[in-house]
Amino acid sequence: MFEYVKQWYQRRFSDPDAVTLVLLLVISFLVIMLFGDLLAPILVAVALAYLLEWAIQRVEKLGIPRLSAVALVFTTFLAINIILLVFLVPVIWQQTVALVAELPQMLAQMRVLLERLPELFPEFISEENISTFIDSLTTRTLAFGELLLSQSLSRIIGIMQLMIYFIVVPLLIFFMLKDKHELLHHIHRMLPTNRRLITQVSGEMNQQIMNYIRGKAVEVAVVGIFTYVCFALFDLRYAALLAVLVGLSVLIPYIGAVVVTIPVVMVALFQFGWSGTMAWVLICYLIIQILDGNLLVPLLFSEAVSLNPVYIIAAVLVFGGLWGFWGVFFAIPLASLVKAVLVALSSQSAPVEDAGTKT
Template structure:
């Protein structure tokens, strides 16, 4: 056992930089786990600044002064944020409350559809199974409706926290962009002077994660926007809410699209019934998903090392189990970062083990 541990230490931690980097990663993970709630505004601002830095870099390469590029990108960010808060968010909330009010009618219609299944497919579906499914769905829907009704009273502290976020996050984003070199230099002074391996890993992580995070931000905007326009033209109810769900679903490949298809199909079915309009909605939705997976994703993520579907599912389960909903959203960037670290990690030859025998 001791010999095995010696071999692993020699193979993966024989370099002083590797040990220091391992400790830094461990401290960072523990800090997020135990201090993540308190530092949430700073973490959110850091992610936003990381996304916006790509635009700043492109503008400076075109000859725009760095400060002017930072101010311009920050103004655009504020405009998008205000548009979301005062334009899109009230519309989505109105549609959510409207959907909650329509829930009883939708569930009555769903019950009528479900009751036909045992008659049409008696060998596959029993009435007991239909009743069980209906009971579970209505129970969960009742909980969601109750939460929506009590939201205005029980979530006042959350609203206050949200207002604090809206003030702190933009301020932090601006200073992260403006003083990026100063902050990175301060962190660099705490590290060894000679750190070629850390610089290599930083370059790899920055390339992979930057391309992925920025690409996903663009993908969300494009897929969500196209879905909203298409659903609006087709007369689909709750178009803004469904477009938001479809846009966010691209954050979780495979799983997100499969999950969001259910509410899209249910609302389309209850709105139009089994007819040509419903078929058109599902065809257009399928075309959007196909174009996203086969055209948009290869263009946006041509420089990113793709993760295997098994790795994606495991990452979603693992990080979702640790950090809940936020872990699900950031599972793929975290897995991409870990893959970049492992790819650049120095590995010694096992000759040390051979000489010990």
């Protein structure tokens, strides 16, 4: 057994570049695990810098110098965020408070509607099943509402910390974009000399991460806007809040769409009851989800590494459990990173295996 492990180690890590790559990944993992909260503003700035870098590259192709391109794209980015902060955030906040306040009434009406199901389908649904389901749903929904409000109040208490984010993160983004080449040069100087595999993996992942962040930003915007238009046409209450939730749900592959369906169904059922209007609202919502998964995602992420849904869900659970929101957001790039590292380690060990076979 020991000899087998020794042969495996020699086969995989005989190359100093492979050892350097593994050590860099381990150190990076430990730093994020231990100092993740302190590094959060930097992670936010890096993600947004990747998003804006794509736009800057497009502006540079028009013959505009990089500094001018950075200033133009960064100013536009700030203007869009200020508009959203002034016009959208207050509406979302008001609708969130109103929705939480109406939860008891909404659940009471839902109880009445659900209690009719045993009369319609006596062979499949009993009154006891409905009663147990409603009690469980009421308890969990009210607990979630209280948690949401308490978290919101705690965020208001920490408003100074939030203001620091609004000041520090934009500054980090600007200087990351402005001094991109200088910062990359400093990073390269700090890396060990045996960095062939690091260069190989980083070169592959750099473009993937940029495409992923850009694609997710576009997907959130498109899904959110179309969902709002759809809900507004039916005059659905809390249309803006639900549209934002549906848009943000695409950040969590597969799981997000399932979770966000619950508030959509609850609001539609509360407002329209068991009616044709409710059915049309849900049909339109289902069409948006289908178009997102089968049309928008393939168009936006055509350059991404193909990953099996099992790996993606596993990555969401593992990295989300380790790093919270950012682990969920970067689940697909992190899974792609693991795949790229495994491919790099396998490819560098292939000549050793072939040589052993020939002898």
